[in-house]
Amino acid sequence: MKPLKIITQNDMGHIALGGAFLGTGGGGDPYIGKLMAEQAIAASGPVKVIDVDDLADDALVVPVAMMGAPTVMLEKLPRGDEALAALRALEALIGRKADAVFCIEAGGLNSTIPIAVAATAGLPIVDADGMGRAFPELQMVSMTMAGVSACPMTMADEKGNAITLNTVDNLSTEKFARSITVEMGGAGLIAIYPMTGAQAKKAALRGSMSLIHNVGRIIQEEQAANRNCADRLAKDLNGFRLFEGRVMDVNRRTTGGFARGTAIIEGLDGFAGRKIQLHFQNEFLVAQTDAGEPLAMTPDLICLLDLETGVPITTETMGYGFRVIVFGLPCDPVWRSEHGLQLVGPSYFGYEHNYVPIEDLKRSAP
């Protein structure tokens, strides 16, 4: 995989597409962030991508992100400078300028918004992230496992409100920040997990920006060649084409701030005569047969791709009749540790499965 060294306006299409893929159905549509980044790059020039090892040990690295319901962002358009305001507030609090911007997650909206901030602030972005995919909560990052505090954390909205949190642990940060986003009208921009370069080297999941860009490029290249990207993605990323079929039913309910639900997919072609269930809570979290046999589960990645175009489909847009490929990808090994599974394993989300890696499930599948 070719490492990404610089992000120009022309790269944003690939990045948005790759971000949608690694969003595993959630994380929001990267489209708004793509527009913001394209504008920021047009105004301030391309963004340099640096390796985490290029950071000085005492550098200040700051992840910036959107928090809240991504759907809100489509209606409550960001003014454009809230994320920068959150970064500036954090810098003022810490008493020094950031040296680089970081992505809290590698999927969805939060794979593109940090690029806009980096462009405007004239900072490089680190080729890494804290999830290697999208997850719904703030504490679900490799930084938590590396003992990095989410705080001090700053939040900003489009009205000009700014709030700073110093909580006793990262789960408390999530809880307070979540209720504040509600008062902000459903979404806010945040600067969080301020790290030294030394901490970032320990905590970062490496190569994420290159991965996102590469995935987007593959999807577009295969589209241009009238091929579905699934085969090439499977080969290049050690992924699995888990199932193909038609969405027969989608059952959604919004509880506890999550869009929870289940989709039933009826097999087509080689999968005809079989049915699977996809369980989601913002992101796709469990794929299992009708009989309850798992095909893949969190923290491994479950992505839904359009059967014709290969374009990623979110849990929000998926509907009856969609012809889809269910695609699986092993997660970063860090999530398979005991601490990792505590944070993002099936039981955290209320599923009864004990975690089994996707490769093992695939091997034992009929």
Added chain:
Amino acid sequence: MKPLKIITQNDMGHIALGGAFLGTGGGGDPYIGKLMAEQAIAASGPVKVIDVDDLADDALVVPVAMMGAPTVMLEKLPRGDEALAALRALEALIGRKADAVFCIEAGGLNSTIPIAVAATAGLPIVDADGMGRAFPELQMVSMTMAGVSACPMTMADEKGNAITLNTVDNLSTEKFARSITVEMGGAGLIAIYPMTGAQAKKAALRGSMSLIHNVGRIIQEEQAANRNCADRLAKDLNGFRLFEGRVMDVNRRTTGGFARGTAIIEGLDGFAGRKIQLHFQNEFLVAQTDAGEPLAMTPDLICLLDLETGVPITTETMGYGFRVIVFGLPCDPVWRSEHGLQLVGPSYFGYEHNYVPIEDLKRSAP
């Protein structure tokens, strides 16, 4: 009225009683704050009470308070240092030490907690407050009318969480802080409205600590002499004994974070044969006849006193069969301005009455 110059442990009984009276049925039972203040004074010595005019113009004055549901404080006992933690966090943010503590309101719990903080921090308390009574929301203070921002504001809980707010206006401060108290388990301690001495001189409602102490002293003196305090309070404070009777019905509902409701009181003695309604939202806000003719309304003070002992009764404890005096008191003139009535007049709380001062209602009453 004798000005209060120093607060010792022995003064706390009077202050708690006076605080309950000026709480006008809300603001929480000052009992917890009384215990905290008594302990703090025992450990660190008496608290000096200073006149607002004794402050240097560039002094830093900081109101501290409990925010949230006072009932929660009775079950979730404060660790004792959260209010001090909020003050210290604000000091750190501003970059200088406070020179004096201030009461955001003169009623309920928040008339006693600041004394505990002042004792522990070794600071004087200003003989003033921001309401001249209790009101339920943060923006309902004379500081708002004087153009003082509620922010930067800090919040702390007993777990060690600390949050800082910088909002676009004082109403937004209230909204954000309210939702944060919910995450804090229903109540938090705050430091808010940091002011210079010059701002405090402009904004403060003067003499509040002396008033609270004096009211408490009168209630106890009259109790000791087997007299009800209402007559003497009416004479000394230009107040009115509006009604006497028995509570026949209390209708409570909790909506939007308020304990809203109505009590029906049936007249006794000179008031026999008449009925009045008391409307409350945490505090008593409107007293009116059965036919809807107002006897008193917010921002004037409506206090409920036990007919025998003169002890103030809160909206929470009031129940069927209580024999009570409904006592009214003119509010500070600042609340009768157009801006004052916007903040705390009957229409803000959803009542249809146009504000008429209690003296005028009393004059035109049958």
